[in-house]
Structure formats: C-alpha cells, structure tokens
Amino acid sequence: MASRQALIKPIEWSKILERVGPEMKSKVNTFKSKSDTILNNYVKANETKLAIDWDHYSKAIANKAMVQEFQQKFKALQIPKPIDNKSEELKKKAIEDEQAVQKFVKESDENLAEVVENLERLNSLPPFEQMTMDDNYEHFPRLRPDFKKYPFWPHRENIDDLIVNKYR
Template sequence: MASKQAAVKVVNWSQLLERTTAQTRPRILAFKNKTDAIVAANLKAKEQDASINWDHYQNVVTDQALVADFKQKFESFKVPQPVDNKSAQLNEKAKADIAAVTKFNEELDAKINNIRVNLDRLLSLPAVEQLTIDDIYEHFPQRRPDYQKYPYWPHRHPNDLSKFYEQYS
C-alpha cells in the first residue's frame, strides 16, 4: 500500500506551483485535485474485494435457477490469456544489441585512444616554421618519396597519383 502511495507522489506540486505564473496556478490546482481524486478512487477500488457474493443473490432473487445458471456460467468462463511467444526473442535481441553496443563502444574507445596518441604526437612537434623537409619525412613517413622505386618526380606509383593530387587540390 505504501509503495502505491509513494508512486502517486512523483510530482512535486509545491515546486511546480512556485515556477508557474499566477494565471496558470488555478488550472494546475484544479488538475491536481482531479488527479488526486482519481488516484484515491483507484486505490479504494483496488482495496475492495472483487469476488461475487452468490449467497446474497440467492437470498434476494426469487428465481434460484437463474442465479445458479449465472453462477455456473460465470465460474466456467475463463478469460483467455495471450500466449507470450515474443519475450524470448526480444530478450535474445536485447542481449545481442547489448553485445553489439559493447563491441561498438570498445572499437570507438580504441579509435579515440589512437586519435589521442596521434594528437599528442602532433602537439609535440616543433612549430611549422622550424621544421625542415627531413623533419617532415621523419614525423610523416607516408609523405617520404621512394626515390629508389620511383626515381622520377612525383616519386609515387601512377595509381596513387589521384590520391596525391586530391590531397593538395
């Protein structure tokens, strides 16, 4: 019972009323009163016994066969409950999704660490004005031309030239 009442008091009405204008306060108070009445009626209905007192109806109704017929039909009627055939699939999918998210986060953390290492390396370089061409080739080996394999300018494979020119255009 206390848990039901605790769930009802989720809205802090005093803070809500403090933060609203004077024109809207009566509407909010009316809404609060209506919701409180609905919640109270709901809690009261849940506390009442939902079973049928058949002895009372047998004493009040003159046609005993009618009461017996209603009682027999009421007790024989079973409300069909839906079969839960999706929860297992959804739980498996949730586990797979959690594994995929974990894997993605690990890959992302690895990329972030790689970027941080690269950033730290770039920040540790001397100023651009102080770099020589040999320093650039030392810190960026992918830029070093291969004079042995390609002795003529641009010292790269012809298939790599489109990538090379796209970088500088």
C-alpha cells in the first residue's frame, strides 16, 4: 500500500501539453479529462471517513458482547487489495515506446546531419561573382534549364522563369 501511494504524485500537465503536437492535441485532451475524473474519484475516496466510533456504540447499545464481537471481527478482517494486472502491460508498453522514440530520434538525427551538411555546403560557397554557371546548377539544381522538354532558349516554360526575372 505504501509503495502504491508513493507512485501517486501530481501529473505535470503543463509540461505534457506544451510538448504535444497539434495532431495529438485532441487525443491528449481526452486522456487528460479521463485522468481528471480518476483524480476526482481518488480525492473523493480519500475524503470519506473510515473510522468507526466504537465508544459511541458501546455506550448506545446494551448488548456489549455483540459490539465487542463486531469490533474484534472488524479488526481481524483483511480487506482484499485489488489485483494489479495492468501494470506489467503498461511497463512493457512504456519500454516499447521508449525504444520507438529512440529509433525515431536516431533516424531523425541522420536526417538532421544530412540537412546540416547541406546548409554548411550552401554557406561555404564563394561569392556568386566567382562561381561558374555549372556551379550554380550543381548547388541549386532547381535552376537547371530543361533542354529536353524545352529545346529552345530560354529552355523554360516562359521567359519570366529565368533566374534574373524570377528571383529578382
């Protein structure tokens, strides 16, 4: 019981909600409302008084032996604790999620490295004055003229797509 009570601590919803993306927002909100009802139930159950005023009853009831018997039996009674069969499942799922997150982070780190490499490549280019047209086409492939589709100058759909006209 003590170990279970140690597990109970306030959930930091502000931390969770700020880290949740817009596509998960509704799911997390339903989860939050469910947990709020659970918390309310717990608080309500905690507030109910579990003590029995034995003195009052032993005074009020003439049959003392019966009260004694009640008291002894109540003391002897072991209330069965609810069996926890979901905890293992949750732990397993948590470990799986952790692995999935690590996998995602690893993959996105690879992507990130690629993107950063590209950024560095672009930032280390010399001034355009000293770059050849081939350099430009190599580092900015979207500027390449399409000789196959448009055999005649300007090798683009229209003249406004020329670099100077389009990116002025």
